[in-house]
Every structure is written in C-alpha cells, then in structure tokens.
Amino acid sequence: xxxxxxxxxxxxxxxxxxxxxxxxxxxxxxxxxxxxxxxxxxxxxxxxxxxxxxxxxxxxxxxxxxxxxxxxxxxxxxxxxxxxxxxxxxxxxxxxxxxxxxxxxxxxxxxxxxxxxxxxxxxxxxxxxxxxxxxxxxxxxxxxxxxxxxxxxxxxxxxxxxxxxxxxx
Numbered sequence: 001x002x003x004x005x006x007x008x009x010x011x012x013x014x015x016x017x018x019x020x021x022x023x024x025x026x027x028x029x030x031x032x033x034x035x036x037x038x039x040x041x042x043x044x045x046x047x048x049x050x051x052x053x054x055x056x057x058x059x060x061x062x063x064x065x066x067x068x069x070x071x072x073x074x075x076x077x078x079x080x081x082x083x084x085x086x087x088x089x090x091x092x093x094x095x096x097x098x099x100x101x102x103x104x105x106x107x108x109x110x111x112x113x114x115x116x117x118x119x120x121x122x123x124x125x126x127x128x129x130x131x132x133x134x135x136x137x138x139x140x141x142x143x144x145x146x147x148x149x150x151x152x153x154x155x156x157x158x159x160x161x162x163x164x165x166x167x168x169x
Contacts, residue, residue, distance in 0.1 A: 063085075064080035064081050066106065066108060067109075067111065068111040068142050074142045074143050085099070092131050093131070096128060097122075097129045097130065100129050100134045111142070114138075114141055118137055
C-alpha cells in the first residue's frame, strides 16, 4: 500500500468517524429536546387540568337567589347575578329574553309570581323582556319606597333627643 493510499484511507476513516460522531451528537441532542418537550407538555397538561378543575368548582356554587323578602337587598342580588353570569355578558346585554328566562329559576315564589305577571305584560304589549327592562321593573317593585332618600324622621328624632339631653344638663 502506498503512502497516498494510506493517507486516503486515513482521511476516509477520519471522515467516517466524524460522521459517526456528528450522528451521535445529533441523536443525543434530539433525545434531550424530546425529553424537554415531554416535560413541557406534562406541565401544560397539569396546568390545563388545574384550570378545568378550578373552573368547575366555581360553577358548582349556587347562583344567587332572590326571595323578595323584607330587608333583602335587590341591588346586591343584581350585582351578584351579573358577577355570577359574567361569562354570559353578551347574552345579558342582548335585546332578547334569553338571559331573563335563564335567571328566572333564581327567583323565590313571591318574586316568581311577580315575574309571571311581568312576562304576561311584556307579551301583551309586544315588548321584549330584556335584562335591562327586567332590572328596572324589579327595582320598581321590590326596592324600598324610600330608597336613596335621607330618612328625615330619623334625623329629626335624633335632633330632638340631642336637644332634650342638652336641656336636661
């Protein structure tokens, strides 16, 4: 074997070794990347499962009920209802009766009797019972008559008590 052939054989051998080395490195890199990708997928799946589970817990809570009893806060019920159904805001704001129909199951007996009359009135006048209209009529019917007014009689009563106390001293 001549020295030229030996050199060529040596070059071929070192080229093969280089190719084997590069192939091994590439396989090692691919294995590392696959391991990292699997770990990221497991984390993403765990996060997704957590979010799905926590969303389910939120929806398991009962929606707010309104009984129409004395002292029950209609404004608080409206606020709580809008918060509970926040994901349905477009339905809430639509000019349809869909949202009102949906929340009607959250009304107690006396309010449900009023609701039945409200729906009959809307049908009789060919008016869509929207959430906005429903809230307005509900407030008119169930909000205390003196809502938003300063109770003068209470203030006057306190003023008289203070005057009486001052005159006794």
